[in-house]
Amino acid sequence: MRNHFSLSNFLLALVLLLGLLLTITSLAQVPEASAGVNAQLSLTPTPFFRFPVVPNAEVSSKFDHYGDYDYVQDGYITFHDGQQSTPGNGFWFACPELGSSDWVGCEIAASSEATCPDDEELWYDAHYGIDFEYAANWRTGSECNLSQFAGITRPVYAPAAGKVQIIQLDNTYNGNAIFILHDLDGDGSYDDDKIRSAYLHFADNSIAVNVGDIVSEGQYLGLGGMTGKAWTPHLHFEVQRSNDPTFLTSKWPVDPYGWSGSGSDPWDYDNYPLWRYEVELPIMLKGFGDTYEPNDSFSAAYKIASDNWYYSYIWSESDQDWFQFNVFVPANQARYIEVWLESIPTGEDYDLALYRPNNSQLGFSYNSGNADEYIKKHVTQGGWYRARVTGYQDSSSQTDSYRLRVVVSEAPVIRAPYP
Structure with missing residues (x-):
């Protein structure tokens, strides 16, 4: 049977061909990630990465939402909750011995740091990841003496399943690094x-x-150290997106904390909460031994940060765990101190006490059995306060941990009544 190609068929074919060409042209003109928000892909908010990535490690630096993805330090820093530091009115740190004004870990207060001299390391300009510190006393002090960290390492485990894409060795900035791809939509x-x-x-x-390699959540990745541009032994953890599955032509970082500040997120790319917070001690910590020791006295208390969970053990009948945290109280202001002691092992009974900087007791919580303990106090004096955890009547456990959390927040000033 002979085919007949009419004029109408020809015109129809021409229209279809033009449509195809227009489609191809428009696809080729999709902007790269550097062009801004129009280039980004949608991301379903999914609690995906186990937090903390390094159990019992203090978070020293967070994601800076202010500015462009260019590593240019502009003096403005914005956290996921909307807190902001601006030039002349915020938190800075300096390390002149290393020729830098903003490297994490140094404890020199700059002239603009008027209110919080112990938290300056959190404010890291143009920082696009989350840093987890390995050293107990990681603040390097005024001389930035790096020799104090010699040999300090921590095991690092995958916070989510994935596929190892890249391994870098001896990179100038990253040192030795691992990049892992993830299956967010669960299609395998x-x-x-x-x-x-x-x-x-x-x-x-x-x-x-x-x-x-295909790695599972909790799989051992290696020993964290301080290779590359690192002034303290720590893990820099970063989440990245791309228009390209190979990440060769585009990439941009996102904050796993998401954005919870008032108003719109200043970061050009969408941020969604990606942390999956652990309720219990991650299994890989069991068997590590009694953490944070020696911390059995007021003077040997382990330094902790506000609003982080710390997991440890009452290892023996005589063991007691002391933790210290800095409370800064500006003139004519006040603060609340809240302390939680939770996940006390079944069959055990632990007690919680709070101490002033002069070692006098400020408060206590002595509930029966393994019931949670909680203290909330109003203070007007700054300094290093202590929380103490003890076992009641020989309670202890070397297999099951407890967890402790301290939160310092603004409080109203309570005026004394007139006589």
């Missing part, structure tokens, strides 16, 4: 969701995975 493929996590500053010869 790690290569098409265009999301990955980065882990920087591993110790030399310690990375325990290879490119192409």
